[in-house]
Structures are given as C-alpha cells and as structure tokens.
Amino acid sequence: MAEEREKANQEEEYLYRSAGIRERHGRIPLWLQLVVVVLLVWSLYYMLEFWNAG
Amino acid sequence: MGLLLSIKFHNPEFLGSLPGWTFGRLRPVHVNGVIFGSFTTTFLGLLYYYVPRLCGVRMYKEEWGWWLLWLWNGFIFIGSISFMMGYNSGLEAAEYEWPLNILRFVVLGLVGVQVVGTIFQRKERRFYVAMWYTVAALIWTLMNLILGGAVLKYAEQVNGVNSAALHGLYIHYVVGLWLTPAGLAIIYYFLPTSTKNPLYSHRLSLLGFWTLAFFYPFVGIHHYMYSPIPHWNQVIAVVTSMALIIPVWAVIVNWFGTVSGRWGPVLGGLDSDSYAAKFLLLGAVYYLLGCFQGSTEALFRLQQLTHFNDFVIAHSHLTVFGAMVNWVIGGLYYVWPRVTERKLWSSRLASWHLWLTIAGFTVMALGLTAQGFIQGSMLEYGANFVDTIKEMKPWWVTRTLAGATMDVGLLLLLIECYQTARQGELFQEEGSSTAGSEDEAIRSVPKRGWLENPPTVALVAGFGFFMLAVLVQGIIPFLSPGTRVTTVEDVVTKKQIHVADYTPLELRGRHVYIREGCWYCHSQYVRPVTGESQRWGPVSQTGEYAYDHPHLFSTRRIGPDLTRVGRKYGDDWHIAHHWKPREIVPDTIMPSFPWLFEPVKGQALPQLNEDGKALVAYIQRLGTSIGDWREGFASTRVTTGLALNPSPETRDELFALGKAVYDRRCIGCHGAKGDGNGPSAVWLDPRPRDFTRGIFKFRSTAGKDSLPTDADLFLTVTHGLWGTAMPSWQEISEHERLAVIQYVKTFSGRWQKEEIGQPIAITPEPPVTAASIENGKTSFHGKAICVMCHGAEGRGDGLLAAGLQDVWGHPVRPANFTLPAGAHGGVKLGHDGEHLLKTIMTGVGGTAMPPFQGQLTAAEVWDVVHYVQSLRVDAHVSELLAAGLSPTEENESRERIWASLSQAAGQGKIEKQVVQAATGSAMVLVEAGKR
Numbered sequence: 001m002a003e004e005r006e007k008a009n010q011e012e013e014y015l016y017r018s019a020g021i022r023e024r025h026g027r028i029p030l031w032l033q034l035v036v037v038v039l040l041v042w043s044l045y046y047m048l049e050f051w052n053a054g
Numbered sequence: 055m056g057l058l059l060s061i062k063f064h065n066p067e068f069l070g071s072l073p074g075w076t077f078g079r080l081r082p083v084h085v086n087g088v089i090f091g092s093f094t095t096t097f098l099g100l101l102y103y104y105v106p107r108l109c110g111v112r113m114y115k116e117e118w119g120w121w122l123l124w125l126w127n128g129f130i131f132i133g134s135i136s137f138m139m140g141y142n143s144g145l146e147a148a149e150y151e152w153p154l155n156i157l158r159f160v161v162l163g164l165v166g167v168q169v170v171g172t173i174f175q176r177k178e179r180r181f182y183v184a185m186w187y188t189v190a191a192l193i194w195t196l197m198n199l200i201l202g203g204a205v206l207k208y209a210e211q212v213n214g215v216n217s218a219a220l221h222g223l224y225i226h227y228v229v230g231l232w233l234t235p236a237g238l239a240i241i242y243y244f245l246p247t248s249t250k251n252p253l254y255s256h257r258l259s260l261l262g263f264w265t266l267a268f269f270y271p272f273v274g275i276h277h278y279m280y281s282p283i284p285h286w287n288q289v290i291a292v293v294t295s296m297a298l299i300i301p302v303w304a305v306i307v308n309w310f311g312t313v314s315g316r317w318g319p320v321l322g323g324l325d326s327d328s329y330a331a332k333f334l335l336l337g338a339v340y341y342l343l344g345c346f347q348g349s350t351e352a353l354f355r356l357q358q359l360t361h362f363n364d365f366v367i368a369h370s371h372l373t374v375f376g377a378m379v380n381w382v383i384g385g386l387y388y389v390w391p392r393v394t395e396r397k398l399w400s401s402r403l404a405s406w407h408l409w410l411t412i413a414g415f416t417v418m419a420l421g422l423t424a425q426g427f428i429q430g431s432m433l434e435y436g437a438n439f440v441d442t443i444k445e446m447k448p449w450w451v452t453r454t455l456a457g458a459t460m461d462v463g464l465l466l467l468l469i470e471c472y473q474t475a476r477q478g479e480l481f482q483e484e485g486s487s488t489a490g491s492e493d494e495a496i497r498s499v500p501k502r503g504w505l506e507n508p509p510t511v512a513l514v515a516g517f518g519f520f521m522l523a524v525l526v527q528g529i530i531p532f533l534s535p536g537t538r539v540t541t542v543e544d545v546v547t548k549k550q551i552h553v554a555d556y557t558p559l560e561l562r563g564r565h566v567y568i569r570e571g572c573w574y575c576h577s578q579y580v581r582p583v584t585g586e587s588q589r590w591g592p593v594s595q596t597g598e599y600a601y602d603h604p605h606l607f608s609t610r611r612i613g614p615d616l617t618r619v620g621r622k623y624g625d626d627w628h629i630a631h632h633w634k635p636r637e638i639v640p641d642t643i644m645p646s647f648p649w650l651f652e653p654v655k656g657q658a659l660p661q662l663n664e665d666g667k668a669l670v671a672y673i674q675r676l677g678t679s680i681g682d683w684r685e686g687f688a689s690t691r692v693t694t695g696l697a698l699n700p701s702p703e704t705r706d707e708l709f710a711l712g713k714a715v716y717d718r719r720c721i722g723c724h725g726a727k728g729d730g731n732g733p734s735a736v737w738l739d740p741r742p743r744d745f746t747r748g749i750f751k752f753r754s755t756a757g758k759d760s761l762p763t764d765a766d767l768f769l770t771v772t773h774g775l776w777g778t779a780m781p782s783w784q785e786i787s788e789h790e791r792l793a794v795i796q797y798v799k800t801f802s803g804r805w806q807k808e809e810i811g812q813p814i815a816i817t818p819e820p821p822v823t824a825a826s827i828e829n830g831k832t833s834f835h836g837k838a839i840c841v842m843c844h845g846a847e848g849r850g851d852g853l854l855a856a857g858l859q860d861v862w863g864h865p866v867r868p869a870n871f872t873l874p875a876g877a878h879g880g881v882k883l884g885h886d887g888e889h890l891l892k893t894i895m896t897g898v899g900g901t902a903m904p905p906f907q908g909q910l911t912a913a914e915v916w917d918v919v920h921y922v923q924s925l926r927v928d929a930h931v932s933e934l935l936a937a938g939l940s941p942t943e944e945n946e947s948r949e950r951i952w953a954s955l956s957q958a959a960g961q962g963k964i965e966k967q968v969v970q971a972a973t974g975s976a977m978v979l980v981e982a983g984k985r
Binding site: 013014016017018019021024025027028032035039042043046047051052053 | 104106107108109110177178180182183243246247251252253254255256257258259261265285286289290292293294296297299300303304307308311354
C-alpha cells in the first residue's frame, strides 16, 4: 500500500496553466540520495582532517 | 572578440601596435561581453517572455522594458569602449568604472522590480522552479554588484588578502549566482515546453535549488587556493565546491528525465522547438562536464596541477559558453518564431548551427583541458615557464580554428533570426499536449511547501545564504588580525619587519599595470607547491599585500608570476622587453607597449615616458619587501659542469642542442654571431658579453682574462648576473645549460688555441673575526688599493670609478658592496665568500679589476673578503632596522646574515665581537639613511 501511495505521489502532476508546463511531483533516485550522503560525510571528514593543515 | 584574443596567443603582434587592441585591454571586453552582453541580454529578453507566462499576468510596468533595453545596450557598448580606452578597476569581472556600475545596477534593479511586481500580481497558484532561480539570481546579483562595485572598490580597509578573499567570492557570484541560476531558469522553462513533456521531478527541483543556494555562495575562494588567504577558508571552498556535485547531478537527472520518452521527436525534429530542445540538452551535457571539472579542480592536489592554466579556461568556457550561452540560444529558438509569428526559416541552417557548435566547442573544450594537464605537468617537472608557453602555441592555433567554427555557427543563427522574421512561414501555436485545457481536472497535488514560497526563496536563499557566506568567507577573515598585518618575516633572519607603503611613483606604476591589464596574464602570489618557490622565489606572505588595493593576485598565468620579479632583471631589460618583447625573449607572447615610450626622434633610442618609468619602478618593487632573499636564491656554489668532458659523439649532439638553446634564449642580447650585438643590446647597460673575444668576467682560472672552465660558465649561466639583463637560467635543465656553454665557446678561437688553466686552489675559510675584518679593511684601503675604484665605504664611488672602461670601451662601474642582491650597481654574483675570494684572486675579465693572486696571500684575501662581506652585513642590518627590526634582535639577525654569506660563519666560526661590535655602525647607517 505504501509503495502504491508513493508511486501515485510520484506521478502526480501539476499544470501551470498559463505557461502550459506540467510538473510531476517525481522522485529522487536512490543512487542520487547515496551520492548526497557520501558527499556530506566526505565533507565532514575533509573539514575535520584539513581545517588546520595549512 | 574571443577569436581576436585567441589569435593573439599564437600571433602576438596581431593588432598589437594600438593601445586599445592589446590582450590586456580586450580581455575584459570579451569576458564582460559574454557575461553581460551575449548571455544576460538574451536572458533578459527571454525573462520578459517566461515570467508573465509563469505568473499568468502581463509583466509589471511592461513599458519600462523599452527603456531598459536601450540603457542595457548602452551599458554594454560604452563599457566595452571604456575598457579599450584603459578604464579598468583592476578587479576581474568587476572592471567597470562607477557610472557604468550604477547603470548596470539600475537596469537589473528595475528588472527586479518588474519581476517582483509581476509575482505580486500573479494568478498562477504555484511558483515554478524557473521563478525560484530568477528571483534568487536577481537578489544575489544586486547584492553582488554592491560587493564588487562598491565594497571592493571603495573600502580602503578591504585590501591585500581580504580584497582577494572577497573578490574570489565576487567572481564566483557572477558565475554561480547570476549566470548559473539565470541559465537554470531558462532550461527549466524551455525544456518542458519545447519537448512537450512534463518536468520529471519537483523533488529534484527542490534538491537542486536549495543545495545550490546553500553551497554556491561559499566556493569563491577556490580561485585563490594556496594563497595567504586563511587556510580554513580555503578548506570550506573545497568542500562546498565538491558539494556542488549534488545540485548539478540533481538538475541533470531532472532534465534528462523530462525528455524521457520524447528522445525520438526531439532529436529527429526539424522545427524550432526541436532545435530549442537540442541546444538546451547540449548545454546540459556541457554543464555536467564543466561543473564536474569545476568541483574537482577545487581539490588541493588538482589545483596544483591545473590552476592558472588552460584547464581553468576549459572549465569557464564549458560552463559559460557550453551551458549558459547554449541555453539562451535554445530559448531563442523557442521564442523567436513565436514573437515574430513566423516558422523557422531553415531547419538546415539550424542544423548547421548546431553541428558547428558541437564540433567547434568540443574541440575547444577538450583541447583546453588537455593543455591544462600538459602545461601543469611540465611546470611540476620543473620546465622553464616560457617553454611551456611555446608548447601551448599549436594548441592555441587549434583553439582559434575551433572558435572560428563556433563563430560561423553563431553567424548562421543571426541569419536564421533575420530570415525567419522576414521570410518565415506564418506560425500558429499548435495545441500543446502539455497545455491541457482549462477544464482539465488537476489531481490533488501536495500542498505547496514553504521551500518554494516566494518569500522563502527571496529571504532565505536570496539574502540569508548569501549573507552567511559573506560573513564566513569574507567578514570573519577580515576581522581576524592575522589577515591585516603590515609585517612580514624577513627571509634571511626570520625576524618580523615592516612592509613599506608604495611610493607615489610606484603607485602610478601600479595604476598603469592595472590599466594595461598586465594582471590578466601575470599572477602575484607564489604558492608553496609545484616548485614555485624554486622557480620564482619565497612563498608569498600576508603582510606583503598590506597596501594592495585592489589586490592583484590574478587567476591566470599566461606569463610568469611577478610576485618576486623585482630586481630579477635590470631596468634596461624591462625597457627593452616592453619595447619589443620578442627581440629579447623570442618565444614570449607579450604585446609591445610603444605608448609607454616618448615619441621617437630620429635615430635616438626610445625613452620611457612617465607612465613607463612608473611601471618599471612598480615592477622593480615587487617581491622586495621580505628582505634580501635573492642573495641566497641561486647558489654560487654550484659545481656541475666541472666534470664535463664530452666525447666526439656527444659533442655534436650537445652542439645542436646548445645552438637551439642559444637561438631561443641568448640571441636577443648576445646576437647571432655571439658578438654582444643582439637586437636588444642597444638598450642594455652593461652591454651583453661579446663572446668572440673569449673574455669572461668571472673565472676560477688564474691570470688576467684567462679562459674560464665550463664550471665557471655554468655558474654564470645558472646564477645570472645581478643588476644586468642576464637572468638566472636555473629553470632550464642542466643538460641545456651545459650544451649552450659548448655552443658559446665556438664563437671565439681562443678555445681552440689555448689550454684552459686549472682552477685556483681555494684555501679553507678562516673564522670570521674582528681582526680579520680589520686586516681586510687595511688591505682594502692600502695594499690592494681597492679603495681607488670601490670607494672608502665600498660603494663603488672611488676616485677612478667614473672613468673606468672595459676592453670594448664600454663604461664599467665598480661594484657597490653594500647593495642588496639584484640592485643595479651592486655585486653581480653575490657576497658568498668563496665567490668573492675567486674574484679577488683572478680579477674580473675584461675590466680594470686585476687578479690579486700573488700580490696578496690567501689569508689576506680572506681578510678582504670578510671586510667586503661586513659592508653588506652592516648595510643589510641597517635596512632591517629601518624596516622596524627590533634593536634587541639586531645581534641575532647579524649572526644569521653572516651565516648566509660565509661558510665559516655558517659553521659557527664567527667571533662574538663581530656580531656585537658593529651594532653602532648599523645604527649610523640607519641615521645616514634617514638624513
């Protein structure tokens, strides 16, 4: 049920009438979510490691 | 304009004799022309198209648009002319003078008012992602224009390192907070409309916008990595630059997801919408590549390799032309038929435009990226800087051809637009599958979140994150006392000394330097990486920039870094170099500057005018605030070359190499025949050596004008001769130096007729004692009669000094032993004890300085050496005291200076009395200096 609701949610569209643009609510792919997490973790590590390295 | 500039890289004389057409004057025309001319003008035109449609109402104060059109074009046109006339504030991407800054601010401000007014009146319930970027871009940019046009220009306190830090932010705000969001607004609007597909993901839009808004404002300092800007600010810049991968990949996924299912019609389509989509998607590909390049080149290691070179230019072109300009072109393909109510005149022309762009720009981007790696690698491996420039020339020719290809494509676009408006078939908007009907049921969608409310976008993303970044990356470092020091560490003594402000003449020279755009090609900071401290001199210190307003760090090295160029060459070299650069450095691509000279009268040698003199004074000042560092920069104790005994086979090989080296590096001064009559020789004083007589100044072999050993010549070539046009060639390989020596020896028959004597024996240096110095002084004034030429105080002003000539009849000045390294009139090979001893023993070839071997014992010569060194030590200490050295540190400083000049002193063989007794004399020198 939750999956179906999520799928329906992703496929919901909004129409910007005067511009004629439709927009899906859509999703963020899992791999991109992983990229975000990895980059944020790396950023934290990098700052802690190199803050005073100069 | 870009094409003209590109040609200058491989044909530097192209358009070169006119002041307004040099690289330094045209570069801001090109950069600002692309940013504000081609991109922003088109963007504003498209904004007037999409903002009313996304808001469902007509543009607020629509009638302003006509006035703003003319004002904006006036700004672009007058601004370009002003650059060519030499009006330049010295801040990259913020070069316009104040009237033009105000004009630009007014136009963009009024556009902002129109956009905000339209938003207030909008009928559309939701606020589309293109509008988020539009609002944020205008707010960011209006604030950034205040930063660049007012704070950086007029806040005198924001100087040196702080000027660079804030300017780094400013530059990247132009790119990241104007071009980028404005470009993203364009593609977000025109991609769904041209592909007639729904936007793939609202969630990705949110992720892309908010991560861009948060991370981008912090990144700008990555333009000045490894500079004296606080390290923690650089770390933040690295981290946020890498974090920009998140918004970039988010929007890319969003756009390609949007086209999903429509690739066939888009790529195969021949109508204007299809070409709009093709250019938008092409821009998206370049955006992905360019941004990945931008993020990763911020990493410290990649900075070492790629910063200052064409890799950066590849990145800027990939993003600005590849992405932004192609996006507005895509928008234009969509809008033009609709506003002219005509169908696209020729799909074939559009296809040619597209493929010329792809072909030309791909070659350009790949070429520039490769160039960056090549030049960076060459420099990391210690190549001579000018050699790396020579290596780039064929690549630059390719870039010119690629640029010309792109320009043809743009010309086709112009023809397309013109013909479409005149001859295109009547255009009728087809019913769009995306448009839907007014009656279409819209499913319930999630309630509009606060993240996409106009006030949130404006206040949090627009104002909030911007101010946070300026606070962290600009204001906090500014408030840190460490960034506003006016002291530096003296390189020799490791003591703190004050940096002097610029003299009025130097300040005028700095103005000329800015006006002529020298800073577009020459950086002014030495990084602690890639051997730069071996190439150019000690690493830059914060205090050195205390009086630099604006800073002139620069982001590019088309020419060498100039941080430490002061006293590297004599004034005469600079004069010759500015008159006809390629006569003195055949491979240079520097333009000539005849307008820095007085009008030539008859056959007389051109003389610098007041601007020219000021510029040379400024150049000679650069890098001299950190003490007498050059004294120990190139060693006089090099020994390579002594053992060179080439076989007949290797001799031929060496000869060929030596000739090649000579033709590229020596011929300008010494001439093709080696007679010292190269094309630049007429400017130089002292004149370049005439090799045909086989007489050389500095030798280790006994006897007057004896032939030098290869090691002697190797030393001169490696070290250079201070105060003359002969630079140090330690940057070229040992092999090349040895080879050119073999070639130089062919100019004189002496090498075939005479045996080269054995080097004189160097007795070990005795300890430095007061008695030794006193004995040396006695000999200097008595037995050795040095005083007659060098003067009572060793200042080169003895009784005979004025009339001395060398064997060629050129005037010769005896050395002033008190001057720092590189000063005109000082010693030419340093105050190193062993070198001075050899010079006294063997004399100075071709001059009145005789060999004293046989007249003085070795012990007596060492005494004279110690006395001569003491003259420089006293002068050096007095210079430091005048620069604010604490008197309590004088003795320690004196000891360190002695250790830098004397091997014995360096081993601790120096009498305490020597260090302490001379205190008074240094103070006397300080007082004398004040008088």
